[in-house]
Amino acid sequence: MQTDTLIVGQGICGSMLAWWLEQAGLSFVVMDEPRPFTASRVAAGLINPVTGRRIVKTWMIDELLPFAVSTYREIGATLGIDCISPARVIEFFPTPQMRHAFLDRYADDREHLVLPVHEGDWRAQFQYDLGYGIIRGCQLVDLPALLEATRKRLKEHGRLREERFEQGSLITGITDVRYRDIQAGRVIFCDGVESTANPLFSRLPFAPNKGEFLIIEASDLVGRGDIQTVFKKGISLAPWKEGLYWVGSSYEWSFDEEGPTESFLKRTGAILKDWLNVPYKIVGHYASVRPATLERRPFVGFHPLHPQVGILNGMGTKGCSLAPFFSYQLVEHITKGIAIRPDADVRRFTKVLSHSS
Numbered sequence: 529m530q531t532d533t534l535i536v537g538q539g540i541c542g543s544m545l546a547w548w549l550e551q552a553g554l555s556f557v558v559m560d561e562p563r564p565f566t567a568s569r570v571a572a573g574l575i576n577p578v579t580g581r582r583i584v585k586t587w588m589i590d591e592l593l594p595f596a597v598s599t600y601r602e603i604g605a606t607l608g609i610d611c612i613s614p615a616r617v618i619e620f621f622p623t624p625q626m627r628h629a630f631l632d633r634y635a636d637d638r639e640h641l642v643l644p645v646h647e648g649d650w651r652a653q654f655q656y657d658l659g660y661g662i663i664r665g666c667q668l669v670d671l672p673a674l675l676e677a678t679r680k681r682l683k684e685h686g687r688l689r690e691e692r693f694e695q696g697s698l699i700t701g702i703t704d705v706r707y708r709d710i711q712a713g714r715v716i717f718c719d720g721v722e723s724t725a726n727p728l729f730s731r732l733p734f735a736p737n738k739g740e741f742l743i744i745e746a747s748d749l750v751g752r753g754d755i756q757t758v759f760k761k762g763i764s765l766a767p768w769k770e771g772l773y774w775v776g777s778s779y780e781w782s783f784d785e786e787g788p789t790e791s792f793l794k795r796t797g798a799i800l801k802d803w804l805n806v807p808y809k810i811v812g813h814y815a816s817v818r819p820a821t822l823e824r825r826p827f828v829g830f831h832p833l834h835p836q837v838g839i840l841n842g843m844g845t846k847g848c849s850l851a852p853f854f855s856y857q858l859v860e861h862i863t864k865g866i867a868i869r870p871d872a873d874v875r876r877f878t879k880v881l882s883h884s885s
């Protein structure tokens with residue numbers, strides 16, 4: 529078969545890329561090996577405009593957030609799902625230093641930070657001693673729903689191959705690529721942490737990062753008002769499916785095994801016991817690996833020596849906000865030759881990539 533683009537991987541990157549290619553009227557095929565615990569399938573789905581110990585705005589968020597919201601809404605309308613909703617974070621201060629940091633930032637950032645009128649008003653549900661602050665302007669993305677509905681649509685349109693892509697079967701030419709029976713104008717790798725083993729891209733400064741989390745049943749735990757509420761006290765508690773909460777996660781640069789560990793279960797179980805005043809039951813424990821990068825910027829664009837081979841990866845902890853924008857940039861680059869942002873363009877690594885094939 530012939531197609532414009534072969535996409536490898538249907539996580540948030542591959543799904544977004546498929547969306548923009550379809551909008552641009554280009555043909556494509558997505559090859560994805562079904563796996564239950566990929567980063568996109570297990571992510572909490574939170575887009576938080578201010579993060580870190582200093583509670584400062586994240587990179588490019590003023591541009592990324594509105595773009596992400598409108599993209600998820602458009603896709604949702606086409607797929608018949610509601611995959612993004614406004615959210616806030618109730619941040620219970622875990623230490624006096626964190627309380628100070630929040631109050632300091634509050635003076636400068638009234639757009640995102642709010643102080644409660646009554647600091648004790650969550651005590652029926654949570655145990656906390658140092659008060660809390662509220663981060664507003666967040667969004668929660670329902671990635672499982674988005675991935676599932678996208679997959680269904682791809683299948684219906686005959687654009688999905690549910691199989692493993694084998695690097696050894698790829699033949700790259702000057703103007704096209706061949707993969708078994710597929711002749712494509714280009715191949716774009718959206719394969720998450722697997723790209724670290726791709727001989728064409730393995731020299732990129734990836735820094736895979738493991739995250740473990742629990743799923744708990746806590747039907748007495750309810751947010752208030754008409755927006756979703758994420759609770760935080762060192763770890764996050766985010767609404768998952770009906771009556772369930774996602775609790776996590778760890779953030780590990782160095783790990784021996786990719787699966788769930790006893791030590792995380794014990795540690796997080798103890799935190800929950802001290803923190804929650806409502807009954808709960810742990811019903812799941814999972815782990816996945818984030819395709820993070822050393823300089824915390826994504827990898828977008830085409831290989832300097834193989835111009836028909838592209839990558840959309842390195843979303844780290846922020847796939848929900850980065851993927852909509854950078855998949856769009858990539859398609860604008862393909863269709864109109866518009867330059868990719870230099871700090872995201874993979875050609876900033878031309879030197880190292882020139883030694884990788």
Ligand SMILES: Cc1cc2nc3c(=O)[nH]c(=O)nc-3n(C[C@H](O)[C@H](O)[C@H](O)COP(=O)(O)OP(=O)(O)OC[C@H]3O[C@@H](n4cnc5c(N)ncnc54)[C@H](O)[C@@H]3O)c2cc1C
Nearest residue numbers: 537539540541561567568572573574693720739846847848
């Ligand atoms: C615990 C945890 C919590 C997170 N929470 C958040 C959050 O709240 N907000 C946020 O923005 N981000 C969050 N993230 C980060 C986010 O999940 C990632 O940035 C994002 O999902 C990366 O998407 P991706 O499409 O690049 O990769 P992936 O989701 O890994 O998708 C890659 C796809 O490629 C397929 N694939 C790989 N190799 C092959 C092959 N050889 N052949 C065929 N198919 C292949 C895989 O099966 C998979 O479907 C979290 C991550 C973790 C682990």
